[in-house]
Amino acid sequence: MVMFAIPGELVEVRIERNYSRYSEAKLLNVLEPSPDRVEPKCPLYTKCGGCQYQHLAYSAELDWKRRHVKSALEDFSGMKLPEELVAETTASPKEYHYRQKLTPRLQGMAPKGGDPRFQDVDADGPIGICAQEWGDYRDANGRRFRPVVEIEACPLATEAINAALPTAKALLRKRAARFLAPLSQAARRAASQRKRGELVSLLRQTRLDGVVCDRWNQVMTEEIPGVGKFKFAAGRFFQVNGSILPSFVRAVVDAAAASWIGEEGRPQFLIDVYCGVGLFALAGSSLFEATFGIEVDKKAVALARENAKLNSICNAKFIRGDARRGLAQVAKEAPARISTVVVDPPREGLSRETCQLLTEWRPRRVVYVSCDPATQARDLQVLHAAGYEPQSVRPFDLFPQTRHVESVLVLELPADGLDPATAPGSEEGGKKAANNLLNPKGLGFRV
């Protein structure tokens, strides 16, 4: 494994670690470059840690991401996916300057011989964006630290964010000095995560109003052309690449609303699990009789309800709670045989219980949006074992120049897989799912 090399190149490397089946090596020289090699734009590329593919032509990056999604889905699920099932990666309209959020950070310090989890910040140290791994880095006093590389500008961030970066960095230093000075070492260790969080200086920009903000809870409004307006809290989750959002959101919603495979009938209910501020539930509302959003974050749910009003949408309902609990509640209202569930979980993928509830309640279609194809593959294996057939996989390049990729996997129960007795969506099917919530024995994980 050689970071910053391209398959097919002749390179000189130094082997740094050996494992039973592969080695990791550091790139020393490119002797015969690939035709796909390009000059990286950022002078800090390979040092900062934020980008992995700036040395790769964009078309090659898109090909590579498709291969990555396909092989991760196959390797971790044990399934073989036909070539035609996995689409080409949809390109981001902006290859650089697409990031509408940047979080400058100070360097983390560990007390000498201490536990790195109780890290302090180095108020006089560099301010960067990516924290490196804890390694054997020590300052002049022997204290371990987690290095960050000082940045003056980030070529992934929008121009407005880069223009505001010096102000944000000055603010961050001022906060760090104020926060650290009066506290003893012990008090600093005990400081809550929240206090540490307040040290972070946040920059967020929307295309709608061009605001650059530095408070976690500041409410921003973003307009996604052809989709709608969305309020969100600056420091919490909202997609960061606005340039690709119109095509990405449309693709998810259209996949959710399409007619059933081989039939004219369409789904009538959309359940957007892990809905954030209601992105898919609201974007798809005109295509369904009713939509539901399920989200654990209280603030996000409040904003999702506001977003429904902002876009004059009356058929969307938002439930605050854990995915499994919310799904069990919706199972009482939406018949599974005419429902599509969209799931867009964090990197860890679906919890075991949520996955199990899906296999018991059996909504006819599942559109699985994921930023980690490995955990998506793990869940695919479980859903496939329960009868869901993969219909399509579409990679979207939400994060150009980085190794991250978004994968949209559509799964559907074949018509002959619908059991008329405990019919998904039948009264009994809904009750079974709802009861599952109340019956702890039902929460075991079956593979």
Ligand SMILES: C[S@@+](CC[C@H](N)C(=O)[O-])C[C@H]1O[C@@H](n2cnc3c(N)ncnc32)[C@H](O)[C@@H]1O
């Ligand atoms: C990847 S984000 C997707 C948000 C939304 N779909 C969007 O695109 O804007 C994942 C969301 O899941 C929420 N979440 C995390 N764990 C959850 C859980 N157990 N139950 C419900 N929501 C959860 C997070 O708060 C976050 O808003």
